[in-house]
Amino acid sequence: MEKNTRSMYFVPGNEPKMLQDAPVFDPDAIVIDLARRVPATEKDSARILVKEALQFLDYSNVEVIVRINPLSSEYGLKDVETIAPVKPNALMIPKARVEDIQTLANMLSGIEQAQGLEEGTIKLIPMIDSILGLESVHSIINASSRVTAAFLNAEDLAADYGSKRTKEGDEILYARSKVSMACRAAGIEVIDTPYMDINDSEGLEMDTEKANLLGFTGKAAIDGRQVEAINIVFDASLRQAAFPQAHTHI
Amino acid sequence: MKNAVGVELPEFIEGYGVVKPFAGAFAGYGQVQKAAVRLESVQPGKTKLLRSIDEAIEKVNLRDGMTISFPSHLRNGDHVINQVMAVIAAKGIKDLHIAATHIFPIHELLVDYIKRGIVTGLSASYISPGAVAKAITKGYLKNPAVLRSHGGRPRAIESGELHIDVAFIGAPTADAYGNINGVQGKAACGTLSYGIADAQYADKVVAITDNLVPYPACPIEISQEYVDYVVTVDSIGDPHGIVSGTLSVTKDPVGLRIASLAAQFIDEAGYIKDGMSFQSGAGGTSLAVTAEVRKRMKEKNVIGSFAAGGVTGFIVDMMNEGLFRSVFDVQCFDLKAIASYRDNPRHQGMSGSLYGNPNTKGALVNNLDIMILGATEIDTEFNVNVITGSDGVIMGGSGGHNDTAAGSKLSVIVTNLIKGRLPIVKSKVTTVATPGETVDVLVTEHGIAINPRRSDLIVKLKDSSLPLVPIEKLKEMAERLTGIPEPIPFSDEIVAVVEYRDGSIIDVVKKPLDTGGCKPRN
Numbered sequence: 001m002e003k004n005t006r007s008m009y010f011v012p013g014n015e016p017k018m019l020q021d022a023p024v025f026d027p028d029a030i031v032i033d034l035a036r037r038v039p040a041t042e043k044d045s046a047r048i049l050v051k052e053a054l055q056f057l058d059y060s061n062v063e064v065i066v067r068i069n070p071l072s073s074e075y076g077l078k079d080v081e082t083i084a085p086v087k088p089n090a091l092m093i094p095k096a097r098v099e100d101i102q103t104l105a106n107m108l109s110g111i112e113q114a115q116g117l118e119e120g121t122i123k124l125i126p127m128i129d130s131i132l133g134l135e136s137v138h139s140i141i142n143a144s145s146r147v148t149a150a151f152l153n154a155e156d157l158a159a160d161y162g163s164k165r166t167k168e169g170d171e172i173l174y175a176r177s178k179v180s181m182a183c184r185a186a187g188i189e190v191i192d193t194p195y196m197d198i199n200d201s202e203g204l205e206m207d208t209e210k211a212n213l214l215g216f217t218g219k220a221a222i223d224g225r226q227v228e229a230i231n232i233v234f235d236a237s238l239r240q241a242a243f244p245q246a247h248t249h250i
Numbered sequence: 251m252k253n254a255v256g257v258e259l260p261e262f263i264e265g266y267g268v269v270k271p272f273a274g275a276f277a278g279y280g281q282v283q284k285a286a287v288r289l290e291s292v293q294p295g296k297t298k299l300l301r302s303i304d305e306a307i308e309k310v311n312l313r314d315g316m317t318i319s320f321p322s323h324l325r326n327g328d329h330v331i332n333q334v335m336a337v338i339a340a341k342g343i344k345d346l347h348i349a350a351t352h353i354f355p356i357h358e359l360l361v362d363y364i365k366r367g368i369v370t371g372l373s374a375s376y377i378s379p380g381a382v383a384k385a386i387t388k389g390y391l392k393n394p395a396v397l398r399s400h401g402g403r404p405r406a407i408e409s410g411e412l413h414i415d416v417a418f419i420g421a422p423t424a425d426a427y428g429n430i431n432g433v434q435g436k437a438a439c440g441t442l443s444y445g446i447a448d449a450q451y452a453d454k455v456v457a458i459t460d461n462l463v464p465y466p467a468c469p470i471e472i473s474q475e476y477v478d479y480v481v482t483v484d485s486i487g488d489p490h491g492i493v494s495g496t497l498s499v500t501k502d503p504v505g506l507r508i509a510s511l512a513a514q515f516i517d518e519a520g521y522i523k524d525g526m527s528f529q530s531g532a533g534g535t536s537l538a539v540t541a542e543v544r545k546r547m548k549e550k551n552v553i554g555s556f557a558a559g560g561v562t563g564f565i566v567d568m569m570n571e572g573l574f575r576s577v578f579d580v581q582c583f584d585l586k587a588i589a590s591y592r593d594n595p596r597h598q599g600m601s602g603s604l605y606g607n608p609n610t611k612g613a614l615v616n617n618l619d620i621m622i623l624g625a626t627e628i629d630t631e632f633n634v635n636v637i638t639g640s641d642g643v644i645m646g647g648s649g650g651h652n653d654t655a656a657g658s659k660l661s662v663i664v665t666n667l668i669k670g671r672l673p674i675v676k677s678k679v680t681t682v683a684t685p686g687e688t689v690d691v692l693v694t695e696h697g698i699a700i701n702p703r704r705s706d707l708i709v710k711l712k713d714s715s716l717p718l719v720p721i722e723k724l725k726e727m728a729e730r731l732t733g734i735p736e737p738i739p740f741s742d743e744i745v746a747v748v749e750y751r752d753g754s755i756i757d758v759v760k761k762p763l764d765t766g767g768c769k770p771r772n
Contacts, residue, residue, distance in 0.1 A: 020668075024504065024507055024695040025507060057731075058727075223503055224504065224506075
């Protein structure tokens with residue numbers, strides 16, 4: 001991604017008004033979802049809508065990421081074929097495996113060539129949303145130079161290991177730490193899972209602070225109201241980084 | 251002839267009279283004359299308590315062609331209009347002008363009376379979307395309806411332009427000698443502000459109550475010196491109907507974004523400071539601005555002078571938190587506001603005239619710093635429509651819109667740039683309610699436009715991080731997404747006259763050609 005991604009705002013790909021309004025919240029990136037938040041009966045129409053939106057709406061001040069369906073599903077490849085030619089900044093890959101990343105990287109090279117784009121223009125953001133993905137995170141994020149960030153989806157991950165999500169997030173401490181450290185080691189951005197209670201601004205702030213302390217560079221938002229609070233936390237973090245305090249070395 | 255906002259008007263409107271064109275928001279000030287009042291004095295020993303509405307109608311000698319008024323704070327919970335009109339219809343009286351404050355869907359029965367010629371004229375400050383609004387728009391009313399602001403209505407009454415033969419005032423509590431209040435009884439609604447002018451200037455005043463108490467009905471809001479008769483009924487209304495749709499803070503993220511931008515603008519413009527006064531219209535986004543302003547007042551330890559308007563519990567909380575020293579109230583919007591008005595001397599009632607009448611020695615709106623308002627449409631001259639919808643059908647009214655915009659130091663319009671599939675910023679609004687010269691800034695989710703007349707604000711915010719853009723740019727942005735809607739075709743038939751607060755005509759509503767239906771012959 002081109003700039004620090006503090007906030008990544010998810011909007012469903014089948015909601016025209018939300019597609020139109022998404023930039024007004026000033027997120028650093030919007031993630032247009034063709035997967036989880038679009039029912040099977042609307043996959044086709046949402047794909048077309050998103051393609052048109054990317055060509056028509058003014059997204060000049062945000063990074064545009066499209067969350068495609070898993071490549072293992074019947075929709076994943078169709079999503080790539082339809083969306084990649086209209087040049088999103090990145091594709092987000094659910095249930096990402098090393099071979100998915102490599103397949104997509106090759107596929108995108110072909111599309112970029114056909115469209116006259118510089119190779120590597122379209123980035124990839126794997127979602128870490130399964131136990132397998134978590135334990136393979138190092139390999140997944142290093143599978144292609146197109147991978148510039150990873151996104152921890154703790155809802156799906158916790159479901160995969162049979163844990164119940166809590167506001168405190170103790171159950172995902174290991175996952176957060178592992179994904180965060182792997183991405184930091186690889187020199188890419190790492191985006192934290194969203195805070196699911198959209199009416200709890202205090203909880204959001206605390207959860208974002210926690211993600212920040214664990215090394216995340218940004219956080220997902222599922223409601224426009226969450227964006228500003230997330231930006232503020234990561235802005236403060238950047239300011240602190242600019243003026244480091246003296247540390248005692250041991 | 252054209253008025254000062256460029257609206258073409260005839261010199262005379264049948265069923266209304268000679269047209270006085272709007273000449274500018276401040277052209278109507280100067281020496282004024284109030285009307286003389288005709289009343290029948292009451293000697294000791296005479297009783298005012300009557301057995302029924304029927305008897306009251308006989309006593310006041312209600313006849314064909316009269317004007318009867320219904321000031322009400324019960325909004326969509328009001329039962330008074332329907333009960334009185336049912337009796338009037340049964341008695342065969344016709345050709346009446348109803349001078350209401352509000353018309354809501356609960357008053358749907360009026361459509362039948364309009365069709366039957368029982369009601370031939372209607373004036374109000376607000377006509378909610380519904381059957382009556384549609385009937386007026388279709389031209390069923392014999393004479394054009396007249397829409398007046400909350401300040402314009404008492405001005406018209408006090409000047410004699412709107413002469414009321416009989417006022418029927420819903421009284422949540424009354425005694426047998428005509429003292430009434432709105433803070434007790436099962437239909438307690440708080441202030442009775444809109445009825446003050448009616449009580450003082452109508453030839454006859456009938457208080458209708460469902461809570462008759464022993465004399466005196468303290469605290470008295472409208473006193474016995476103005477009331478001719480008292481009638482008891484089973485119910486004057488349901489106070490739950492006061493809250494009718496637009497009185498809670500929005501949860502819509504876009505509305506909240508607009509609110510956040512508006513509050514930041516107000517703050518950067520220098521209006522959040524000690525002694526500030528503030529009013530917000532009803533509507534989810536306007537109320538969200540109040541919430542944001544509250545936050546900023548707390549952060550800056552600001553103590554305001556007063557909050558005003560239709561008052562919600564939210565405003566009451568702000569007063570009780572010490573953010574405002576007092577509240578001026580023309581309409582209580584919820585139970586908390588009613589209780590506060592009853593119990594807290596700092597919660598001050600005000601008549602419609604004190605609120606917004608320009609022909610007084612100073613309406614309260616003149617003391618207002620910040621006013622937050624909504625819009626159905628706004629044009630590139632900043633003229634605002636809050637009267638007709640995109641289909642040309644009446645769906646509102648000025649209420650206090652043009653009163654507060656004119657009086658306040660900073661009038662802020664908050665609205666989504668696009669509603670449904672329609673752009674809100676247009677080249678020309680369908681109906682002008684509030685002239686652009688009194689509107690200072692438009693805040694949308696896509697940007698903020700300052701009225702070029704406010705060069706001081708433009709200079710003050712020149713280095714702001716806020717998304718400031720010319721209003722023409724907002725119009726372009728909206729039209730890029732929606733296209734330019736086809737203009738609504740109108741007939742030449744004027745179905746409503748929109749008076750500015752000073753009584754001049756700022757616009758008219760014409761019958762849209764596609765509303766269908768035939769106008770019944772009266």
